[in-house]
Amino acid sequence: MCGIFGYVGTKNASPILFNGLKTLEYRGYDSAGIFIPEAGVLKTVGVVDGLLEHIGSNFFGTSGISHTRWATHGVPSKENAHPHGDCSSELFIVHNGIVENYQELRDRLTKKGHTIVSDTDSEVLAHIVEEHFLRTKSLERAVTSALKEVRGTYGIAVLSKSDPNTIVVARMGSPIVLGIGDGEYFVSSDASAVLGYTKQVIYLNDGECATLTPKGYRIFTLRHKKRTRRPTDIDWDIEEVKKGGYEYFMLKEIMEAPDVLADSARGRLVSEKGMARLGGLEDVKGKLKHVKRIVITGCGSAYYAGLVGRSMLEAYTGIPVEAELASELRYRSVVFDKGTAVLAISQSGETADTLAAIRETKRHGLLTLGIVNVVDSTIARETDAGVYNHAGPEIGVASTKAFVSQLEVLALLTLFLGRMHGMSKKDGAELARGIARLPKKMDEVLKEAGRIKRIAKKYSKYNNFLFLGRTYNFPIAFEGALKLKEVSYIHAEGYGAGEMKHGPIAMIDKSFPTVAIVPKDSVYEKMISNIEEVKARDGKVFALASRGDKKIEKLVDDVVYVPKTHEALTPILMTVPLQLFAYYVGVMRGYNVDRPRNLAKSVTVE
Ligand code: M6R
Numbered sequence: 063m064c065g066i067f068g069y070v071g072t073k074n075a076s077p078i079l080f081n082g083l084k085t086l087e088y089r090g091y092d093s094a095g096i097f098i099p100e101a102g103v104l105k106t107v108g109v110v111d112g113l114l115e116h117i118g119s120n121f122f123g124t125s126g127i128s129h130t131r132w133a134t135h136g137v138p139s140k141e142n143a144h145p146h147g148d149c150s151s152e153l154f155i156v157h158n159g160i161v162e163n164y165q166e167l168r169d170r171l172t173k174k175g176h177t178i179v180s181d182t183d184s185e186v187l188a189h190i191v192e193e194h195f196l197r198t199k200s201l202e203r204a205v206t207s208a209l210k211e212v213r214g215t216y217g218i219a220v221l222s223k224s225d226p227n228t229i230v231v232a233r234m235g236s237p238i239v240l241g242i243g244d245g246e247y248f249v250s251s252d253a254s255a256v257l258g259y260t261k262q263v264i265y266l267n268d269g270e271c272a273t274l275t276p277k278g279y280r281i282f283t284l285r286h287k288k289r290t291r292r293p294t295d296i297d298w299d300i301e302e303v304k305k306g307g308y309e310y311f312m313l314k315e316i317m318e319a320p321d322v323l324a325d326s327a328r329g330r331l332v333s334e335k336g337m338a339r340l341g342g343l344e345d346v347k348g349k350l351k352h353v354k355r356i357v358i359t360g361c362g363s364a365y366y367a368g369l370v371g372r373s374m375l376e377a378y379t380g381i382p383v384e385a386e387l388a389s390e391l392r393y394r395s396v397v398f399d400k401g402t403a404v405l406a407i408s409q410s411g412e413t414a415d416t417l418a419a420i421r422e423t424k425r426h427g428l429l430t431l432g433i434v435n436v437v438d439s440t441i442a443r444e445t446d447a448g449v450y451n452h453a454g455p456e457i458g459v460a461s462t463k464a465f466v467s468q469l470e471v472l473a474l475l476t477l478f479l480g481r482m483h484g485m486s487k488k489d490g491a492e493l494a495r496g497i498a499r500l501p502k503k504m505d506e507v508l509k510e511a512g513r514i515k516r517i518a519k520k521y522s523k524y525n526n527f528l529f530l531g532r533t534y535n536f537p538i539a540f541e542g543a544l545k546l547k548e549v550s551y552i553h554a555e556g557y558g559a560g561e562m563k564h565g566p567i568a569m570i571d572k573s574f575p576t577v578a579i580v581p582k583d584s585v586y587e588k589m590i591s592n593i594e595e596v597k598a599r600d601g602k603v604f605a606l607a608s609r610g611d612k613k614i615e616k617l618v619d620d621v622v623y624v625p626k627t628h629e630a631l632t633p634i635l636m637t638v639p640l641q642l643f644a645y646y647v648g649v650m651r652g653y654n655v656d657r658p659r660n661l662a663k664s665v666t667v668e
Pocket of ligand 1: 360361362363364407408409410411412413416459460461462548661663664665
């Protein structure tokens with residue numbers, strides 16, 4: 063995720079900015095840059111250390127802004143790296159977040175003669191500020207007026223050459239922290255980067271702006287109403303701050319699910335028409351109208367997301383869809399018939415098996431698509447078209463927020479393809495409404511964390527688990543079992559609940575608990591019968607059910623309720639309690655859940 067760091071004071075800003083960027087490295091990034099009004103702009107692709115060779119004694123000034131970029135719009139490159147300047151390089155900005163209406167703004171600015179050199183959504187901010195700056199001659203006024211034109215999220219810092227001692231910052235949806243020093247002030251996207259200099263911080267709220275100079279700081283709203291805020295003292299160490307106060311990145315990333323759901327759908331839902339806008343697929347829209355078959359592929363959690371996608375796409379597009387493990391698909395020949403599109407799902411975009419499957423299917427002339435989180439990764443580059451997740455970097459090895467975003471992007475893809483292939487406007491509008499409501503519902507799911515922790519404590523002593531689900535939640539049974547295996551090393555098996563009687567039921571006894579995923583959906587009664595079968599054999603059952611389901615309470619040993627949603631979206635809400643369950647069991651068993659043994663974040667070997 064992008065990182066912002068800025069400084070204004072009396073010392074040489076360049077080593078301070080460089081150190082700030084180094085501290086922000088853990089957030090994940092692909093390029094970086096610094097602007098010091100008296101010295102100019104430096105940018106690098108790759109690691110922050112790439113800036114070092116240019117930071118000589120003549121790269122000097124007492125203020126500056128800097129940025130680590132994690133690509134969302136446009137590939138990692140020097141042009142796309144921040145800081146971004148206006149037409150005359152008078153002012154520069156660094157930005158975190160997503161400008162939803164950037165295309166609209168870009169078109170308007172280009173028509174007026176602005177030269178926009180990057181592919182980013184962020185650069186337009188520099189040019190709108192420029193327009194207002196030319197008129198108002200005040201950077202503060204220019205920033206607030208410009209932001210009124212922006213739809214989306216931002217944390218920004220702006221600095222101009224004509225007034226190098228004033229940094230203007232603002233926040234809407236992306237964090238901004240002010241560091242209050244003695245005659246020096248800092249701005250950052252998280253407190254870890256300012257901790258080396260001061261423990262006094264102020265977290266800006268949405269809709270707040272601030273001006274920092276060596277003489278002090280001022281906080282105000284977008285409408286220029288003064289805000290009085292007292293700095294708070296942080297006594298966390300840097301590691302704690304990086305994890306946002308959570309013990310592990312895994313928990314932090316699970317807790318980010320509501321934001322991830324908002325970010326992955328941002329600017330993509332056309333709710334009133336019951337449609338989705340997926341810019342990355344525009345170029346292949348013609349081909350997608352005539353597609354005869356879809357093969358979804360991936361590994362591990364990405365493959366399970368693909369299985370959910372299969373159910374969604376088949377239900378609403380009428381196109382035959384299959385999901386195949388990439389490690390198997392690469393060696394199959396039968397699927398390579400004309401009119402087939404292959405959709406690869408990968409968080410990292412570098413998984414060797416998924417990449418090989420894509421290369422193999424491409425060799426047969428098939429249309430290849432990607433759902434990838436890491437922008438410009440190999441799979442993103444090698445597929446014909448695709449959709450980015452916008453989930454931000456995932457540091458914990460176990461996929462949590464990335465998996466949630468994969469499911470949501472598949473729901474968006476279902477809308478996109480469905481409306482081309484006979485999905486009614488009414489069905490589209492219903493699904494779109496369901497997607498739009500997900501972040502709020504996920505907030506409610508996360509409120510159950512305490513209860514899930516208590517349940518995890520009760521179950522953490524068992525050494526075997528069965529996870530059961532059906533239809534949309536059949537793959538979530540696999541994913542729940544995988545998560546538990548990965549972070550707690552407990553033996554767990556995922557099964558389609560209807561399959562239980564064909565074998566696994568033999569294992570059930572009082573020492574072999576079952577986790578059942580039972581939303582109030584079209585197979586609810588079937589799931590209830592399967593749970594009865596487990597109970598009849600003395601098996602303990604922990605169920606995830608829909609809020610308001612009184613019947614289940616009487617049947618199972620433990621239950622966690624999740625809000626009701628569109629049937630196709632139930633896997634999204636059901637998966638997070640299972641992530642939390644695995645997390646708590648893993649931690650209770652004393653493991654480092656961020657770095658499970660024998661696992662790598664990105665599996666680049668076959
Ligand atoms: O980066 P990818 O999404 O391609 O990775 C695929 C799998 O390796 C990954 O999902 C793996 O199963 C995770 N450890 C699951 O938590």
